[in-house]
Amino acid sequence: MSSENAVETLQRSLRDLMRQNNRAGRVVVAVDALDPEAAERFAGGFQRAIAEEGTAVFPVPVADAAPEVRERLVAPFRAGEPFGSGDVAPADAVLVVSGRFLHAPEVRGLWNFSIWLESNPPIGAPRPELPDAEKQYLRTVRPKAAASVIVENSDPAHPVQVFGDFC
Template sequence: MSSENPVETLQRSLRDLMRQNARAGRVVVAVDALDLGEAMDFAGEFEKAIADEGTAVFHVSVADGAPEVREWLITPFRAGEAFGPEYVAPSDAVLVVSGRFLHRPEVRGLWNFSIWLESNPPIGTPRPELPDAEKQYLRTVRPTAEASVIVENSDPSHPVQVFGDFC
């Protein structure tokens, strides 16, 4: 039996997957969920996995949909200029952006890699009714189809990568 932490194992696996397509440079990763706190917590753990490889990493949480994220965060980060709360990224760095609605068409092209967090109630527990904005986001944007990776995160101490079969 392994004493390895399942959160650390998954986070390292996701980091390695991100690195398959983005080996160096300034990389931007989105962690999207319907629950902002869940996205922030997961992004914080992902940030640790990136820091463990010796890469400079920054984490910024944004408002729903991040309508102005390109101007005040992404463009300056990629240019090596001051961004967010006055950070400046070296030439090899990762910016982890956590929030809600980050797979909307107007922002999804900003991410080199994106993670969608699924959270389901325990079996036998009724699913709570979602607000209309969340229902519409799931129905029209389909973050499970847009994300680089889907993670089932109902139990944050045991997240699991989900492999969707769209065939």
């Protein structure tokens, strides 16, 4: 049995998957979930996996796909100008944005790579009623179909990549 834990293994696997199409340059990643705290925790692990390869990485949690994400974060990050709290990214860097509603049409095109965190209640447990905004988001935006990767994160200590069949 490996001494490496399931979370680290998955994070490294996702980092390698991201790198298949984004070898260098300033890369922007979204970690989207209905639970913004879960998205931020998962993004923290993903950030550590990226940092392991020696790449500068900047984690930024946002509130509900904030409209200023493009102007305040992504555009200046990509241009090598001060962004967010005044950081300036080197030529090879990754910006990891975490939060809710990050696959909404107005921000979807900003990401080079995106992760959708799915969280389901235990088998047999009732599914909680979602607020209308979340139901609308799942129904109209379909983040599972929009994301580069789907991760089942009901047990954050043992997340699993899900391979959706959208045929």
